[in-house]
Amino acid sequence: MSNVKLAVIFYSMSGTNYEMAKWAAEGAKESGADVKVLKVEELAPQSVIDENEAWKATVEATKDVPVATSDDIE
Structure with missing residues (x-):
């Protein structure tokens, strides 16, 4: 997977998707x-x-995870 740039974008209320x-x-x-x-x-x-x-608890656990922007999916 050379030169692959991947954004893994999630939404999680319970922590499972995180x-x-x-x-x-x-x-x-x-x-x-x-x-x-x-x-x-x-x-x-x-x-x-x-x-x-x-x-x-999930909001607290993910507080340092950056929020995705449109630039992240280009």
């Missing part, structure tokens, strides 16, 4: 791809997120 995105990135990196893991911007109100412990 874990899958990390696995996909790991596999692509092992094959030689240049990989970025990015998330979709969260649009739900914080008050709604706070009512769901799994969602709240």
Whole structure:
């Protein structure tokens, strides 16, 4: 996979899709791809997120993951 640039973009409320995105990135990196893991911007109100412990934990766990932009998919 030389010269492959891959953006793994995910949205996850429970953390499952985040874990899958990390696995996909790991596999692509092992094959030689240049990989970025990015998330979709969260649009739900914080008050709604706070009512769901799994969602709240996922938001916290992914706080340092950059949000995908249109430049990331070109």
